[in-house]
Every structure is written in structure tokens, then in C-alpha cells.
Amino acid sequence: MPNTIRCSRLPLAMACTGSLVPLPYPVDSRGRGAYLGRAVHQFMSGWIPGTWTWETAPWANLVTRHCRELSDEEAFLEDLKAYCGKTIRLWREVSQWFGLTPRCEVSISMLRHGLLLTGTTDVIAYDADSKTVYVGDFKTGFAESDPFDQLKGYGVLGLDMHREAEEVVVVAVQTQQFVTHRKRFGRAELDEWLADTADLILGEAAYHTGPHCTHCPRWHCCEPYHDYATGAIALLMPTAVQNGELHLYDAMKTVEKLVKRARETIDAEIDHNNGRLEIGGERELFYESQVRQKINYRKGLEVLNTLLTDEQIDNCLRVDKEVFQDGVKANAPRGQKTAAAAAAMELLAQADALDETTVEILRCRKIESPIITQIESEVKP
Numbered sequence: 490m491p492n493t494i495r496c497s498r499l500p501l502a503m504a505c506t507g508s509l510v511p512l513p514y515p516v517d518s519r520g521r522g523a524y525l526g527r528a529v530h531q532f533m534s535g536w537i538p539g540t541w542t543w544e545t546a547p548w549a550n551l552v553t554r555h556c557r558e559l560s561d562e563e564a565f566l567e568d569l570k571a572y573c574g575k576t577i578r579l580w581r582e583v584s585q586w587f588g589l590t591p592r593c594e595v596s597i598s599m600l601r602h603g604l605l606l607t608g609t610t611d612v613i614a615y616d617a618d619s620k621t622v623y624v625g626d627f628k629t630g631f632a633e634s635d636p637f638d639q640l641k642g643y644g645v646l647g648l649d650m651h652r653e654a655e656e657v658v659v660v661a662v663q664t665q666q667f668v669t670h671r672k673r674f675g676r677a678e679l680d681e682w683l684a685d686t687a688d689l690i691l692g693e694a695a696y697h698t699g700p701h702c703t704h705c706p707r708w709h710c711c712e713p714y715h716d717y718a719t720g721a722i723a724l725l726m727p728t729a730v731q732n733g734e735l736h737l738y739d740a741m742k743t744v745e746k747l748v749k750r751a752r753e754t755i756d757a758e759i760d761h762n763n764g765r766l767e768i769g770g771e772r773e774l775f776y777e778s779q780v781r782q783k784i785n786y787r788k789g790l791e792v793l794n795t796l797l798t799d800e801q802i803d804n805c806l807r808v809d810k811e812v813f814q815d816g817v818k819a820n821a822p823r824g825q826k827t828a829a830a831a832a833a834m835e836l837l838a839q840a841d842a843l844d845e846t847t848v849e850i851l852r853c854r855k856i857e858s859p860i861i862t863q864i865e866s867e868v869k870p
């Protein structure tokens with residue numbers, strides 16, 4: 490077992506120390522929520538010290554840096570602003586404890602009880618009068634575990650940074666639930682907690698399955714989890730509504746995640762194998778880039794008005810490019826429908842009313858054997 494742990498891994502480690510066993514290779518299991526969370530953290534790290542205000546914040550830059558899907562950028566920005574707005578309101582409720590000079594994104598590490606504990610506090614401040622450290626953590630996801638498992642870790646690090654401090658107040662700012670929670674700990678209490686945690690983490694790995702497995706980076710190579718997931722799939726079979734160990738809802742969520750994570754494993758393996766992955770039967774997987782076009786209605790309205798009826802425009806405002814082409818074809822004389830659709834697309838392009846995004850599609854193809862290709866080319870006349 491490793492002797493280093495990040496505070497953010499503590500909640501999962503408390504549920505299953507097996508989650509800390511090193512991985513053969515990593516699989517990126519972060520979803521949109523995680524990327525949104527990172528963007529919120531970056532925004533707050535500039536907003537709290539006054540580097541930027543709401544109006545001057547680098548919104549476009551935050552979206553470019555954290556949004557993974559080009560086609561999602563507009564919705565991502567909308568969600569980001571909603572999350573940041575809520576987080577600011579919550580922060581205002583607790584900011585008085587952090588005084589005038591809170592520091593953001595401070596990385597701290599310390600070695601004690603044989604364990605190297607590391608972490609980056611979202612916000613930290615020290616009040617010399619009361620000899621108290623204040624540590625704040627922004628939580629943007631739905632809390633399925635106790636946030637204080639992680640915050641106690643930050644508390645220990647905060648006390649180590651301010652050796653003269655006697656107490657630490659840890660504050661969880663939970664955006665989704667729109668609440669804040671805080672707890673105060675003394676130095677001795679947290680040191681005892683750290684000693685117990687080090688015993689647990691440095692001991693033999695013990696595997697405990699459950700819904701927390703969906704957050705574990707080891708899920709793809711963990712046998713106990715595979716048994717658990719098999720049970721979940723079996724439970725989804727007709728008539729089995731629930732049993733004592735696993736409720737249908739947990740089974741459904743587990744299978745949903747399993748499918749998503751199977752895709753993430755494939756992605757990681759393709760990445761690890763220079764863009765292609767042999768899967769047996771002389772087949773291989775690869776990603777193909779495709780350019781998708783979307784009508785920009787503001788720029789294309791004049792073309793749409795010329796070619797379509799009001800009802801057809803109304804339809805393609807909801808369904809987009811294919812419906813636009815269908816509408817043009819419906820209005821064109823027989824024998825000229827395809828050419829009319831192509832010409833209409835050309836008109837939209839000339840009006841700069843086609844926004845293009847590139848998407849990566851997972852494809853499977855037969856592996857071309859170089860020897861067979863050579864023989865085929867040799868026998869060709």
C-alpha cells in the first residue's frame with residue numbers, strides 16, 4: 490500500500506482501503522460535473538482575492554479550459570455561471586471567519602505516523618488572536634460521503650502550516666445542496682484521527698463494495714467490484730424488484746456507471762496503444778473525427794425565410810439541419826430534390842450560418858493485414 494495520500498482520496502479510502510492499491514494504468518473517469526467543479530474552483534480562486542469580479546472574470550477562458558465538448562460550450566457557460574453565483578452566495582455566509590486575507594489553492598503536505606498527507610486547500614486563513622486556522626472547501630457535486638473525512642485532512646494540514654494554532658475550523662460549502670457546514674477540531678483530536686487513519690491506510694488492503702465504487706479509479710481491475718456489478722446486472726432482470734442486499738435503484742445506477750466506465754476504459758486503452766486497439770477477430774477500435782454542422786439561426790434566417798414555409802422553419806428551429814434539408818426537398822420539384830438541398834446548404838454556408846464542431850466517434854474496423862494487401866496488389870492486372 491502507498492504511504493502517500495491526497496485529502497481528496499480520503500472519503501473513498503475510508504469506505505474501502507483497496508481503492509488505494511496502485512493502478513496498472515489510469516482511466517479518466519471524470520464526467521462533466523467534475524470539469525464544471527474545476528471551473529468553479531478556478532473562478533472562486535480568482536474571485537475571493539479580488540483578482541477578478543463577476544464582470545471581468547475570464548469566462549471564455551474558463552469554458553475553453555474546462556469544457557470537454559465543443560458542442561456543449563454554451564450550456565457549460567450557463568451552468569458554470571449558475572454554480573458560481575450559488576457558490577458566491579454561500580461563501581458570503583462564511584467569509585467573515587476568513588478575515589481580509591484568505592489564501593486560495595494552497596498546496597500543503599506533511600509526514601506523520603508514517604503517512605505522507607498532501608492536499609490543496611480551496612481557501613485557508615489564520616486568526617492569530619484566537620489561534621484558529623480556518624479552512625474552506627467548495628463542494629460542487631452531490632455529497633454521497635461525509636465531506637468531513639476530507640476536511641479533517643485539510644484541518645491537519647492547516648494546523649501543520651500554522652504550528653502556533655490550537656484549533657481549526659473546517660467549512661464545507663456545498664453548492665448543489667445550497668448549504669454550508671462547519672466543524673471545529675482541536676489539535677489533539679485531529680492527531681488521534683490521523684493516527685487511526687494512518688493505521689487503516691498503511692495496513693492490509695481491504696475491499697468493500699458499494700455505490701462508492703462508482704467513484705473509484707480502480708473499478709476496471711477490481712474483482713470484488715466485478716462480482717458486485719454482476720449481481721447488479723442480475724438484479725435488473727425482470728421480476729427482481731429488490732432484495733435485502735442491493736436495491737433496484739442501486740443496481741440501475743451501478744449498471745449505468747458500468748457502461749459509462751467501460752467506454753472510459755476503452756478510451757484509455759486506445760490512448761495507451763497509440764490511437765488503436767485490437768479486440769480480436771481481426772478487428773480494431775479507433776476514433777474518427779467528424780465535422781458536424783449546426784445552423785446558426787441568427788445568420789441564416791434570411792435563407793430560411795426564402796426557402797421554407799413558416800411551419801417548416803418552426804420545425805427546423807427545433808430539430809435542425811436534417812429537417813431544414815427535408816423541408817427544402819419537400820418544396821423542390823421531383824428530380825431536383827437532392828440538388829436543391831445541396832444548393833440550400835451552400836446558401837447557408839455563404840451566409841456564414843453553419844457552425845461547425847468536430848466530434849470524435851468510436852469506430853470498429855477490420856485490421857488490414859499488410860501481407861494480404863500486398864498479395865492483392867500483386868494479383869491485380
Ligand code: SF4
Binds near residue numbers: 696706707712
Ligand atoms: S472498485 Fe470498490 S471494492 Fe474495488 S477497490 Fe474500488 S472501492 Fe474498493
